[in-house]
Amino acid sequence: MVSVKYSGVTKQYDDGFIAVEELNLDVNDGEFLVLLGPSGCGKSTTLRMLAGLEEVTSGEIQIDGVTVNHLPAGARGLGMVFQSYALYPHMTIADNLSFGLRMAKGAAKLTSDEIKQRVQEAAEMLDLVDHLDKRPRELSGGQRQRVALGRALVRRPKVLLMDEPLSNLDAELRHQMRNEIRRLHDELGTTTIYVTHDQIEAMTLADRIAILDKGVLQQHDAPLNAYHNPANEFVKGFLCEHIDDLVNTANSLFKND
Template sequence: MVSVEFTNVHKRYEDGFEAVKGLNLTVEDGEFLVLLGPSGCGKSTTLRMLAGLEEITDGTVTIGGVTVNHLPAGARGLGMVFQSYALYPHMSVRDNLTFGLRMAKGEDRLSDQAIAERVKEAASMLELEEHLDKKPKELSGGQRQRVALGRALIRRPKVLLMDEPLSNLDAELRHQMRNEIRRLHDELGTTTIYVTHDQIEAMTLADRVAILDQGVLQQHAPPLEAYQQPANDFVKSFLCRHLDDLVETANTLLRPSTKEEGA
């Protein structure tokens, strides 16, 4: 069981700013949770505390029932994918994928054969078979993002963390990768926490969304429930603002063809 639990978690930065205020949140084993909210609401801070990249000011974070507050990042068994996925430019795709595995020491160290098998599996899952010997600069943006995802997955993380991983991609690729990420999750069943400010991403990916505003959790529910029964005015306006945009866009797109039909 790899659930994740935040209990009364606070983050106060050195300048005194409180970015996360008393977060209580449970992510179930195998769940795909999306942390959703406007820019600056504390999503990345929350994820970074879980990852061990940011100190937890107060409260408790557990992974699989184990308190991790004082565990170093490398000992938490997490995989991470960020917006700026920073592959090693001088290394082949294969070496980028296996770097973490090759650096492992002691009993965590896999045999060369086991590593080769993991590469094969990851490459097939992410359609990278033909690109393993290429350098990142020879790849498209989408392929690079796949390598970043593969690099996280190849270590079989207990929990997969993603922070706005698709923000640098164009709309078409974003759509494609979104489907791919959900498909991979359904295949692997890895507990996943995905940060985005994009309501559409949240709606299409999440089992449940946790909606944050100014460091405070506003609602934790399946996406449809949040739409149909928003917990408060913030959630209502945050989710519906976007719906209004969609309706507006749809109307704009439909208008010319309506005219043509009428002509």
């Protein structure tokens, strides 16, 4: 059981700017939640507070009922995948995948056989078996992004956090990776929080979407509910009308066939 709960969470940066305001949000065990909203609305801040990379100004964040506000990032049991893959260029793919495991200390320490096993499993899951001896520069963008994902997965995180992991990829690869990510989620059942500003990405990936604007949660709902019953004008414009526009554009392309 791994659930996440934000209770009245506010983030005010040192310059006084309030990036997230009084956020109440719960993520169920095994759920795929997408944080959606325009640039600057507070998506990354929301994720980074949960990851322990950003302090909470007020309110409480709980993982499995335990308040984590003051727990160091490394003790929270989370895996994180960012937009830039930040792989170690001089290391092989296998070493990139195992790096976090090799650095683990204390109770988290694994034997080298266990590490090998986990790397092999991740490589099979992500179709990287033939690339384990290569360096990152010998891989395509999509393959590198899969390594970044694998690096988070080998640690068997309680919660997987992804911040616009596909935005560096071209449209075709994004589409492929999106399907991969959802398939992996269904296979592993890891509670997942995924940040994007892309409405279609949110609609296709999410069990539920949390839509933010200017640091304030606008609607937290199943994708189709949000589309059919937008909570306010912002959601209507940002989600519904945007999707309608895309559909209309697509339809008009085929009209004269």
